[in-house]
Amino acid sequence: MHVRQLTPAIGAEISGVHLGDAARDADLFAKIKSALLQHRVLFLRDQDITRAEHVAFARRFGDLEDHPVAGSDPDHPGLVQIYRSDKRENYENNYHSDGLWRQTPALGCVLRCIECPPLGGDTIWVNMVEAYKNLPDEIKAKVDGLRARSSIEHSFGAVMSPEARRKLAADNPPAEHPVVRTHPDTGEKVLNVCSFTTHFVNYHTPENVRFGLDKSPGASHLLNYLLSQASIPEYQVRFSWQPNSVAIWDN
Numbered sequence: 001m002h003v004r005q006l007t008p009a010i011g012a013e014i015s016g017v018h019l020g021d022a023a024r025d026a027d028l029f030a031k032i033k034s035a036l037l038q039h040r041v042l043f044l045r046d047q048d049i050t051r052a053e054h055v056a057f058a059r060r061f062g063d064l065e066d067h068p069v070a071g072s073d074p075d076h077p078g079l080v081q082i083y084r085s086d087k088r089e090n091y092e093n094n095y096h097s098d099g100l101w102r103q104t105p106a107l108g109c110v111l112r113c114i115e116c117p118p119l120g121g122d123t124i125w126v127n128m129v130e131a132y133k134n135l136p137d138e139i140k141a142k143v144d145g146l147r148a149r150s151s152i153e154h155s156f157g158a159v160m161s162p163e164a165r166r167k168l169a170a171d172n173p174p175a176e177h178p179v180v181r182t183h184p185d186t187g188e189k190v191l192n193v194c195s196f197t198t199h200f201v202n203y204h205t206p207e208n209v210r211f212g213l214d215k216s217p218g219a220s221h222l223l224n225y226l227l228s229q230a231s232i233p234e235y236q237v238r239f240s241w242q243p244n245s246v247a248i249w250d251n
Helices: 020-022 026-039 050-057 128-133 137-143 162-171 212-231
Strands: 002-005 013-015 041-044 075-081 108-111 125-127 149-151 175-178 180-182 188-189 197-200 236-239 246-249
Touching: 002 026, 013 026, 020 026, 020 050, 026 041, 026 246, 050 075, 050 108, 128 188, 128 212, 137 212, 162 175, 175 180, 197 212
Parallel strands: 013 041
Antiparallel strands: 002 013, 041 246, 108 246, 125 236, 149 175, 149 197, 180 188
């Protein structure tokens, strides 16, 4: 197994590994997981694996989950199938942390490309540990203790009929999370907002709100500033897909 770091902040390419073997080999899986914690996202090429091997490898990280909008393979629950076409709204073309609208978001994802367009379709990942670390001290002080709400309704639900959108929201109520969370394995602080995040729930305090105009514009300006950190190139890695390419990321 060879690990080649791709950028100073995030991302590494792994070669000399077959994920089918890693699904059956605890030592090999441990090496991959260690690299994941270090580099945040891993990329592998030429992974001609079966769906069963894909599921078996991903399950080594923990229980798998289905998605309320994207369907799973009927023979392999937890293997979410993602399709795109020219006619479909590209509502995922923004920076997001998968499932932040859940009470317990997923640890991460193992995504394999089966078919890709001849041009385009790249994906960008961002190191939100670095994004938090480099915030100005006054912003760190302001977000310390802040909590924010995230929702699936205004993202996936936005392209649905009103009835379907309301049902999606009822089945998946908004979730509340700290704006800065602590990584359970590394102990690092992570900026924990994304395009699923709608608003802060505890911003309205005497320290933050002097006058009425401080409340709504002040909170939204701060949230937009935090969201903008994901667009800083120095925190990013960009990946061009090929058939049988795999990305594994720490969510």
